[in-house]
Each structure stands twice: as C-alpha cells, then as structure tokens.
Amino acid sequence: MINRLLVANRAEIASRVFRTCRELGIETVAIHSDADAHLPYVREADHAVHLPGNAPSETYLRIDLVLDAARRSGADAIHPGYGFLSENAAFARAVIDAGLTWVGPSPESIEAMGSKIEAKRIMKAAGVPILEAPDEPTEADLPLLVKASAGGGGRGMRVVRSLSELQTEIEKAQAEAASAFGDGTVFVEPYVERGRHVEVQVVGSNVFGDRDCSLQRRHQKVVEEAPAPGLSDEVRAALHDAARKAAEAIDYRGAGTVEFLYDPATERFWFLEMNTRLQVEHPVTELVQGVDLVELQLAAAQASWTMGWPDPPRGHAIEVRLYAEDPANDYQPQSGTLTTFEIPVENGIRVDAGFETGSTVSTHYDAMLAKVIAHAPTREAAARKLASVLSRAKIHGLVTNRDLLVQVLRDPAFLRGEVSTDFLGRDAEGAPQRTLDITTPAVAAAIALAEQAKAARTVQRGIPVAWRNVVSQPQRTVFEEATVEWHGAYSVDGHTVVAAGPDSVTLETDGVRTTYTVAVHGLAVDVDSARGHVRLTRVPRFVDPAEQVASGSLLAPMPGTVVSVAVEAGQTVSAGQPVVVLEAMKMQHTVKAPTDGVVTQIDVKAGAQVAAGEVLAVVEEEG
Template sequence: MIRTLLVANRAEIASRVFRTCRELGIGTVAVHSDADAELPYVAEADAAVRLPGTAPSDTYLRADLLVEAALRAGADAVHPGYGFLSESVDLARAVVAAGLTWVGPSPESIEQMGSKVRAKDLVRAAGVPVLDAPASPGQDDLPLLVKASAGGGGRGMRVVRDLDALATEVESARAEALSAFGDGTVFVEPYVERGRHVEVQVVGTDEGVLVLGTRDCSLQRRHQKVIEEAPAPGLPQATREAMHDAARRAAEAVDYRGAGTVELLYDEPADRFFFLEMNTRLQVEHPVTELVHDVDLVAMQLAVAEGRVPEPAPPARGHALEARLYAEDPLHDYQPQSGPLTCFEIPDEAGVRVDAGFRSGSEVSTHYDAMLAKVVVHAPTRELAARRLAGVLRRSRIHGVRTNRDQLVAALRDPGFLAGEVSTAFLDELALPGPVDDAAPVAAALALAERAGAARRVQRGVPVGWRNVVSGPQLTRLVHDGTDGGDDVEVAWWGGRDGPRVDGHVVVASSPTEVTLDTGGVRTTYAVSTVGDRVDVDSAHGHVALRLRPRFVDPADVVAAGSLLAPMPGTVVAVPASDGATVGAGDPVVVLEAMKMQHTIKAPTDGVVSDLAAVGSQVAAGDVLAVVSTGSTSNDPEGDPA
C-alpha cells in the first residue's frame, strides 16, 4: 500500500494528483523550483522539497534530484504527472532502483513506446494501421510534418510546405526537442491538413486492458491541444469500435500497465485512421474521460501501482468539454505571456470543474508551459456542454496577462464547431474576436476619475471632474492592451455637481470599482479593476483590458525606429543575421526561447541590421533585440557603390 506519494511535477497536475491522494488518505510531497515556490500546489502538499534553480534542466528534468527528494521526504511512491520526465525510462528505472513504487507503466513499456519511430513498427506488427513516412520526400509528398520522436505538446514539430525549407525546419525542431525533452531525434511523415485528432483512453491491468472510450482533441494551435471533448463526436459506431480494438492491440503489444492513451489521426472523408503515438502517462485532457465515465483515473493508476485491478468503468454518460486556458496572445501568433495574475477567478458552478495551477496573485514565469488552468464542463448533450463552457469562461475574471479566453469562447460558439465540424485546421480558420464592448472604455475613464477623486487629500467635496470652465470636456486617453497602435481610445466626459456625464450614455452610478451605464435604454454594470496603468473592465459583454496612455512620454522610453523588441522575457538562443548585414522582409534575425518554445523574430522590412543581442543573453519584454534600418541597404556608410 502506498503511504506517501511524491509528484515529480508542478502546478496544475500536481494539484490534481494531490486531490485524489487526500481522498484516499495518502500523504503528499511536492517538489518546486525557485520560480514555483509560491504557487498553490506547494502549499497543498503535506511536505515540499526545493529544487534549486529555475530552468527545467536544473530542476524538473533531474531524475537524480527527484528521487533524492522522495527519499528525503519519506515518500514511498512517485507519480510523474505529464510533461517533463513523465515518459522517461531513466526516471522510472531510478525510482524502482531506489526501492520506491513507480506510478506508471514499466520502464520496458515506456522504452518501447517512447520512440515514435519504434512504436510504429511495434503496432504495425500488431495489426494497427500506421501513417508511413516517405523514404525520400519529394514535391508530391508535401506538406510534411517534422516531429520529435520523444515528448509531445507540440514541441519539436514543424509543418513543411516547401522542400527547400525542410533542412532548416528539421534543425529547428531538433533544437527545440533537445531543449524540451533532452532528446533531439526527429522524423518526417505526411501531414494530413484537415485530419481529426482522436485518442482512446486505456488502463492496462493484470487481467487485461480496459478501454474507456474516445476523446477528440482536434482543436489545436501549433500542434498543441486547446479544446478536448469526450466522447469524440460524429464517429460511425464501426469506426469507434475499430479504434477501441486498435488501442487495445497497441497496449497489449507492450504488456502495458496503468493509464495510457493511444493517439490516432482520423481522416474523416475517407473514414480511416492511423496510429500516431502512445502516451505512456496520464493525459492533460483526462478530466473529460473522468466526467463522462464517472471514474478517477489517478485512483486507477494508484490501484494498478499497488497491484490491484480497478473496477471497470460505467458506460459513457453525457458529454464533457475541456478548454485549456493559456497565458498567450492569439492575436500575435500565440506569443506566451508572463507576469502577475492580478485577478484569477473562475465561477464555481454546478457541472463545472476547474483544474488550475495558479490563483490571484500568482506569478506566471517564463520558464515553463503557459497553461493556467483547464476548465471542464459535463452536460447531458454536447451542445449544452459547449454553451455552459463558453458561459463560464466569459464570466471569469482574468487580469494581468493576456489569455486565449476570448478565442475559446468564439470557438465554442462557432456554428461549425457546434455542428461537429472540427479538424486540426479549425483554429487557423477561426476569426479572432476584437474588443467586445465600445462602452467599456467609458466605464474605465469614469472609474479612473472616481479613483483620483477618492485619493484626494484636500477639497474632497468638489465633484469629480469639476472645472470652472464647464464647456470643455475632460479627456481620458486609453489604449486597448495588446494592440500595436491604432486602437487608442479618447473618452470625453464632463464633470459637474450632478455627477459625470458622457455623450451617448446616462451615468446611472459610478465608483472607483463599479460603473453602471444606460446606453440606448439598456443598463449595464461594469466591474473595473486598476493596477498601475492597466485597467480591466468586466461586464456581461465580456472582458476588456486597457492601459492608461500617459500625457507625456519619457524620452528614455523612446527606442530607435526599426527596433525589434522582445515580445516576452526569454533567452537569445540564435542570431541568424549579423551586424551590418542586409536582410529582406521576413528574414530571421533573432531566435528567442521562452516557455519551452522557440520564437523567431523576423525583419519587418528590407534593411540593414545593427545592435544585435548576443547569443545567451537574457532579455526582458520590450528589450531591443536588433535594429533594422531602412534608410540605406548598403553596407558602405559613405554610400560609395564601389
């Protein structure tokens, strides 16, 4: 029997495993890097062990430190979570060698399925259809997918549509995979443009393989899942049964024990599917299976690890949808975001489950994955689940960093999605929403005025915005947060003895934190939160993030024309250009690594490069990485053609 369990992971998944342990009366141990010391999961555990440092390679990717932490804390079992070393043969063997219980499949099973290349050979022999790579890729084979043999989560993956770019993309994928998983092996296979990503949950036991239905994980960006659901919609029953059989065969091929997932690529028009890989761990999206089948997959993992056979799962009931809430900016190529979460409140409602790694006040660091939480809804039908999930996301209050929340709501309400027309290309074709409410800046301006009035030390009785020349309006200049210019908003309002006034709106009530406006006979109340120059406005229309535009610009904050700024904190890992070189629009200039992903900063126009950041340098968001001057494309400062 397991007495105390160490989770060799962080944030949301650690909290998730701890929850089941508390229900089962099992003690818990957390490990944390320096960057994670204040996250909620650390306080939730019975004991916590520090892993000095912040980089994954110094902390969560150190099998020796994780085993040592378990022994020091008196744990007798280790759960790997997902990501990091969850599919590491070395960690599994080290845990077993230390006399601890490994909550996962055998090291041999992990090793056999750990290489996607080797795994395809194994399941092909077991009669499972696979997607074979071309021996020598040619023009007719395009597009191609370069894929890391180890790991997952979209890292080390590149779509290639031009054969001339194949070598470059292979090297880029290899570097990213090596950084994320410690293994730079990659392979190439055909890329199915509009395929569906369907997976089957299995639990291997001493008495055989339990199959717990299907999930659809087709809504992805950068090959990383965003919205998942169970069961997979619109599958012919014969196809669903064939997928179950294929998953069972794949698990049996490696004598699998514990929870695992067989991932399949479904070509819907042809009604055929192919094996992609087997994840020898718990999946991020496991809650949708738990809700539909009324099971606890972590409890089943623990049962298998203790040598017991879990009870078979009940038949599927209803539909479950999960949305991954990321600190990222969909309007700017999904750039990861970092910084403090000044407010993080998701409504606690019936049928809603939130697996979160952060809370209000938590710091989102640049060192790890950008997922903040998983919001999951279970309902009798798929349509009702989508409506409820969109509603709870819209009513959530998330301030401090940009997120993909609005994109999630748009996807869940899209007629194509509601009709079950999902594919891996769905989000690429989805129109991204803009600011949701034109009246939100008005509410922000009035709340800012009330806040300034409340902060007065003298003349507190003077109405907000009062001036002797009452014919002229007060002006509040704001800008929509996350835009690159052009979205400035100027709110003109008048102060007076009867309260503030704005053309086109009746100000029903106003305070530093709440403003009620009557617009065209429709009354709306806005909750306003101000931190520094950032103003967050929440209402029934959704969330709008604004920044107060300063009246005067500090000359020290002005950067040279043509400056390429770091979109986020990170490390410069490559500089394809060189000082004084001529580049064309779209040419790579600097490669930045942040949140386990590499981001290429490209030249916006033709020009000459200067002031390049050095490889290995740490940069903050807004730092100048390079300058592309467009005044001359000659390397000769005198302009002499000779």
C-alpha cells in the same frame, strides 16, 4: 500500500493528483523550483521540498534531486504527472531500484513507446495501421510532417510544404527536440491536412472510451472532448480494438493513451503514438465515464487494491486549455503577474488550475494556466455552458487565449462537429459575437478612475469630482485605446450614469443598463461586464524620454534566451526575414524584420538572456 506520495511535477497536475490522494487518505509531497515556490500546489501538499534553481534541467528533470526529495520527505511512492520525467524509463527504473512504488507502467513499456520510430515498428507487427513516409520523398508526397522521436506537446514538430524547406525544417525540429527532450532524433511522415486527432484511453488493456483532440495550435492541443463526435459505430469499435492491441503488444499496466490520426473523408485511421502516462485531457474521460483515472493509476500500482470499471458513457464533456499567450501575435507566450484570476465554478463545470490571483507566470515552463471543463447531457449544451463561464471569468494582468476559446465554442462549424487539426489555421464561419464597443467600457473606466481620485483626495473633498476652473473645457481621460470627455457631474454624450464608485459603474446606454466592474493596476485598467472584458492602458501625462526607443527597434516579445542572430549590422533585409531567434517557455520564437530596410544595430548575441521589451536590433526602413 502507498502512505506518502511525491508528485515529480508542478502546478495543475500536482494539484490534481493531490486532490485524489486527499480523498484516499494518502499524504502528499510537492517539489518546487524557486519560481514555483508560491504556487498553490506547494501550499496544498502536506510536505514540500525545494529544488534550488529554475530551469527544468536543474530542477524537475534531475532524477537524483527528485529521489533525494523523496528520501528526505519520507515518501514511499512517486507519481510523475505528465511532461518532464513522466515517460522516462530510466527514471522509472531509478524509482523502483530505490525501493519506492512507481505509479506508472513498467520501464519496459515506457521504453518501447518512448521512441516513436520503435513504437511504429511494434504497432505494425501488432496489426495496428501506421503512417509511413517514402525514403526519398517527392513533391507528390507533400505536405510532410517532421516529428521528434522522443517528443510530445507539439515541440520538435514542423510541417513541410516544399522539398526545398525540408532540410531546414528538420534542423529546426532537431534543435527544438534536443532542447526540450535531450534527444534530437526526428523522423518524417505524411501530413494529413484535415485529419482528426482521436485518442483512446486505456487502463491496462481495458478501454475507457475515446476523445477528440483535433483543435490545436502549433501542434499542441487547445480543445478536447469526449466522446469523440461524429464517429460511426464501426470506426469507434475499430479504434478501441486497435488501442487494445497496442496495449497488449507491450503488456501495458496502468493508465495510458493510444493516439490515432483519423481521416473523416475515407474513415481510415493510423497510429500516431502511445502516451505512457496520464494525459492533460483526462478530465473529459473522467466526467463521461464516471471514473477517477488517478485513483486507477494508484490502484494499478498497488496489487492489494481492486481496479474499478467505467460506467457506460454519460453525456458529453468539453475541455479547453487556458493559456497565457497572445493568439493575435502568433500565440506568443506571456509572462508576468495574474492580478486577477477568477473562473466561475458552477454545476457541471470543473476547473483544474495551477495558478491563482497574484500568481506569477514565469518563462521557465509551459504557459498553461488552467483547464476548464464542462459536462452536460449534449455536446451543444456543454459548449454553450463552457463558453458562458469563460466569457464571465475575470482574468487580468496577462493576455490569454480566453476570447479565442469562446469564439471556437460558439463557431457554427465547431458546433456541427466539423473539427480537424487545421481548424484554427483556416477560415472558420465565425462565432456570433456580442457587440463590444470599446467606447462604453472606456467611459466606465474613466468615471471609476475619477471616483478613485475623489476618494484619495485629502483636500477639497466637498468639491464635485468633475469640477474645473475652466468651465468651457471638458474633463478628459486618455487611454491608448480611446479618449473620454465629459462635462459637469459625469455628463457623457449618449450615456447616463446611474451609479458610480471606485470599482463599479452602472451606465444606461440606449435605454439599456449595464454594470461594469473596474480594476486598476498601475497604468492597466481592466473592465468586465456581461458584454465581455476590455483591457485599457492609461496614457501618462508625462513620459520619461529615457523610456523611448528608436523607430524601427525590434523588441523582445518576452523574456528568454537568444538562440541565434541571423543577420549582421549593415545587412539589407526584406519584410518577414528572420533577424533573431529566441527560446522561451520550451518553444523557439522568431523575431522578423517588420519591413524592407537595413539593419543599423544589433544589440544581442547568441546565448544572451533578454527581458521583455528589450531592444534586440534596429531595422531602418529604406528611404
């Protein structure tokens, strides 16, 4: 019997495992790096052990430190979560050799599926269809996909559309895979342009339903749902049978996922990989099948426990991954403090979060903030409910993909079930958008700021807030996004101020009243209402010249490490040409020349640590 469980992971997945442990009466142990010390999961655990440092290679990936933490805390079992060491056969063996209970499949099963190359060989022998690329690809074989053999989560994956780019993309994938997984082995397979990513949940060799995880960016999942929509009974049965064969071929134990690429045009499917762990998207299966997959993992690890069985599928569940990233800027990860992080939890809504208001999102780990899941009788109802909850969430301090997720959930093509792995890369029909005029939230923000100034005054308290000694001139508040002017006691053209306070303003516009809540953090002003969220930036009246940067400066979009510098000072470059490659949050990001010009300055070199906004290089436009 497991009495005290250590989760060899962090953030959301650690909190998720702890929740089931509390229900079962099992004590919990968290491990945390320096950067994670104040995250919620550390506080939720019964015991916590500090791993000095921040980089995964010096903390969560150190098998010796994890086992020492188990020894010091008195843990008798280890759950690996997902990512980090969760699919590391050497770690599983070390846990077992230390006399601890390993909550996962056997090391042999992990090893068999750990190499995607070896996994394909085993699946082919078991009669499961696989994708195979020719040894000597030609233009007719394009597009191709380069994949990391030991990888996952979209890292070490590159789409190749020209044979001339193949070797370069292989080298990039190798470098990314070596950094993320310690193994730079890659392979090439055909790339199905509009295929669907369909996976089957297994516990042992028993099937617990299927999921669709086709909506992805950078080959990482963004929206997942269960059951997979639009499959015929024949295709669904064939997928389940193939997953069962895959599990039986490696004598699988515990929870795992068999992933397939499905082509709706031909109704054919091929084995992609088997994840020998719990999946990020497991909540949609739990809600539809009526099971707790973490509990089943614990049951499989303890022979004295009886395995549960799933109920028939009930309704539909959709999950979105809320990331700290900027979709409008090539999905660049964001780091910093979440000044407000509030997601409504209502009937049929589940939130699995790793962060809370005040949490700091570091550059050392994945940028996922939370998973938000809706369960409803129908797929359309689940999508509508989830979009509503996301649109009403208050998320301040960092740019996120929230608006993109809402748009996807309301997109007619998505609602018809027309999903594929290239959905976010092609022109969708566009979701019906609520009109969001930035001017009106700016008016509310300006009035709230004036009310805050009024409350903070220590003199002239009785004088109206909008009073000016030059009555012919309006009061003016300047944001980077808009300028607001008014006369007298909040007389703003087109708007009637119904109520005003330091953090809430009600405006009547065209006969419609709307209340706006306003939160101020330094120069950032966040305005939330039923119309959506607007983030404004106040323009300071006086600017320190030392804070200005030269025209043409290329700034680091986030804190990170310089992987390589692709140009030299004095070199002529063209628009879009790579200048510097950064690595942050497990991904490589290329900073490109914004225009044709000459590199007049290089301020960094490979291996350097840079802060967000730091000047990397200067490219002066020709002429």
